[in-house]
Amino acid sequence: MSRRRRSVDIAVIGAGSATTAFVDALVGDPSVVVFEPALVGGECPFDACIPSKGLLHDGSRGRSWATASDRRRSLVAHRDDDAHAEALLESGDVELVREHAAFVDEHRVESESIVVDAAHVVIATGAVPIAPDIECLDEVGDRVWTSADALRASERPDRLVIAGGGVIGCELSRLFASFGSAVTVLEPNEHLMETLHPDVIAAVEQTVRDPGVDLRLRARPVSIARHGDGVAIAVADGSEVRADRFVLAAGKRPRLDGLGLQSLGLDPQLKLPVDRTGRVRCAGSIWAMGDVVGEAQYTHAANHHGRVVADQITGAGGRRFDDVVDAACMFIDPPLMTVGPSYADTTDDRDVVWSVVDVAERAPRAATDEGCGTLAVAARRSTGRLVAAHGIGPSFDELVHAIVVAIDGEVPVARLLESMFPFPTMADAFVAALTELQAQLSS
Ligand SMILES: Cc1cc2nc3c(=O)[nH]c(=O)nc-3n(C[C@H](O)[C@H](O)[C@H](O)COP(=O)(O)OP(=O)(O)OC[C@H]3O[C@@H](n4cnc5c(N)ncnc54)[C@H](O)[C@@H]3O)c2cc1C
Numbered sequence: 001m002s003r004r005r006r007s008v009d010i011a012v013i014g015a016g017s018a019t020t021a022f023v024d025a026l027v028g029d030p031s032v033v034v035f036e037p038a039l040v041g042g043e044c045p046f047d048a049c050i051p052s053k054g055l056l057h058d059g060s061r062g063r064s065w066a067t068a069s070d071r072r073r074s075l076v077a078h079r080d081d082d083a084h085a086e087a088l089l090e091s092g093d094v095e096l097v098r099e100h101a102a103f104v105d106e107h108r109v110e111s112e113s114i115v116v117d118a119a120h121v122v123i124a125t126g127a128v129p130i131a132p133d134i135e136c137l138d139e140v141g142d143r144v145w146t147s148a149d150a151l152r153a154s155e156r157p158d159r160l161v162i163a164g165g166g167v168i169g170c171e172l173s174r175l176f177a178s179f180g181s182a183v184t185v186l187e188p189n190e191h192l193m194e195t196l197h198p199d200v201i202a203a204v205e206q207t208v209r210d211p212g213v214d215l216r217l218r219a220r221p222v223s224i225a226r227h228g229d230g231v232a233i234a235v236a237d238g239s240e241v242r243a244d245r246f247v248l249a250a251g252k253r254p255r256l257d258g259l260g261l262q263s264l265g266l267d268p269q270l271k272l273p274v275d276r277t278g279r280v281r282c283a284g285s286i287w288a289m290g291d292v293v294g295e296a297q298y299t300h301a302a303n304h305h306g307r308v309v310a311d312q313i314t315g316a317g318g319r320r321f322d323d324v325v326d327a328a329c330m331f332i333d334p335p336l337m338t339v340g341p342s343y344a345d346t347t348d349d350r351d352v353v354w355s356v357v358d359v360a361e362r363a364p365r366a367a368t369d370e371g372c373g374t375l376a377v378a379a380r381r382s383t384g385r386l387v388a389a390h391g392i393g394p395s396f397d398e399l400v401h402a403i404v405v406a407i408d409g410e411v412p413v414a415r416l417l418e419s420m421f422p423f424p425t426m427a428d429a430f431v432a433a434l435t436e437l438q439a440q441l442s443s
């Protein structure tokens with residue numbers, strides 16, 4: 001069969017969150033071909049954010065796995081991507097090709113049925129779970145799950161071992177424990193989330209353990225074998241742990257295989273050389289956005305990347321990946337929020353000061369029975385402005401917005417303290433932390 005040919009302004013490889021935001025932000029009606037062999041919308045609505053948050057919610061309400069799974073299936077629209085495809089095509093001169101695509105050269109991309117010549121090509125292929133170096137991992141079949149397998153499971157395992165105590169490991173541990181599974185988390189590092197303020201790390205570890213999760217630190221899984229209907233996992237410290245299923249949550253790497261990157265002189269085993277405008281440095285006309293960039297792997301970051309690359313290609317604006325503060329939440333109970341740089345990135349900077357407050361002490365009227373809370377905030381002496389916040393506490397997934405606005409809006413701490421915040425809310429903890437910070441800034 002001879003392939004159709006088309007010349008367009010932009011070809012996009014992959015149709016996840018980044019591409020949805022990108023197409024939405026295009027101005028001037030450029031012609032666009034989007035390639036997507038799987039579900040339009042990518043992982044967030046079908047295999048990641050939406051099903052995980054739905055199940056976390058239902059687990060915390062005491063619903064059964066069967067009831068929660070029914071609701072999960074409707075939350076993911078029974079894996080029907082029509083609404084996402086329609087939204088993409090509504091955005092102007094966009095053609096959707098439901099096929100896997102690869103580069104032929106800098107300006108040419110091909111799939112099974114079409115060869116597209118494009119002034120610009122955007123890589124938005126997402127990321128895939130890292131398979132850790134565990135002996136016999138590929139010999140235990142479907143007893144090893146990715147997070148997507150875990151979220152789609154019709155049967156809930158009684159015993160689950162999770163490799164990795166990062167964002168996925170912590171959220172899945174909470175989720176399965178809330179439905180009654182016995183969960184073990186194997187984390188090789190000395191602590192969870194080592195980028196956070198140390199007082200917040202301690203509170204996160206306590207919160208992960210609270211529902212009865214067996215959190216093992218300095219515990220690297222080294223080999224796995226079938227054991228009855230389940231698996232036995234050997235840990236580097238000599239211990240063994242048994243489970244019905246083993247979940248991989250050891251990070252995600254950019255999905256670059258099979259893209260023909262060699263034709264551009266790029267190595268698919270390495271991170272793409274991407275600048276802060278999304279441009280891939282090997283050529284002027286290739287761009288990358290979302291998880292494939294290999295940095296903040298969040299839907300809101302993918303959306304921001306999409307808008308930045310759309311601005312840059314169409315000349316509509318000069319936005320950059322780093323012109324907003326990084327922020328993220330982890331949906332355990334109570335939730336964790338982080339805004340700005342890691343703790344380690346600030347410790348050598350004598351201009352940055354931190355203050356830490358205990359949430360239950362400083363916001364007792366707003367604190368619920370959801371457990372402990374710790375809020376650490378940092379500011380620069382030279383500007384008097386907030387630069388970072390790490391915190392775990394009730395409703396912190398909503399408190400995060402005030403902190404993002406304060407940092408991106410460059411509001412001085414002294415000015416924040418003149419504002420009037422509703423009572424009794426988590427603003428009490430925020431104001432207490434700011435008051436201590438201001439005392440240090442003024443000293
Ligand atoms: C369990 C879990 C929970 C999460 N929860 C949250 C959350 O609560 N909040 C949050 O902000 N983030 C969350 N995330 C992260 C979030 O899902 C991702 O950051 C986001 O979906 C990335 O979007 P993307 O567009 O970069 O990639 P994707 O959505 O992965 O889209 C990439 C698309 O490219 C396609 N593709 C790949 N190769 C090709 C090719 N060669 N040709 C054509 N198409 C191709 C793929 O099929 C895919 O559809 C979670 C992730 C996981 C795993």
Ligand SMILES: NC(=O)c1ccc[n+]([C@@H]2O[C@H](COP(=O)([O-])OP(=O)(O)OC[C@H]3O[C@@H](n4cnc5c(N)ncnc54)[C@H](O)[C@@H]3O)[C@@H](O)[C@H]2O)c1
Nearest residue numbers: 132163164165166167168169249250251252297298329330
């Ligand atoms: N709430 C959210 O926004 C949300 C939820 C889930 C996932 N995500 C995104 O998905 C990305 C991937 O999540 P993740 O948890 O897989 O990655 P992660 O980078 O957050 O954590 C990976 C963890 O695995 C550990 N690890 C490394 N090698 C290991 C090994 N051999 N055995 C056991 N553990 C090992 C690491 O020390 C680390 O603690 C996150 O970075 C995040 O951006 C976001």
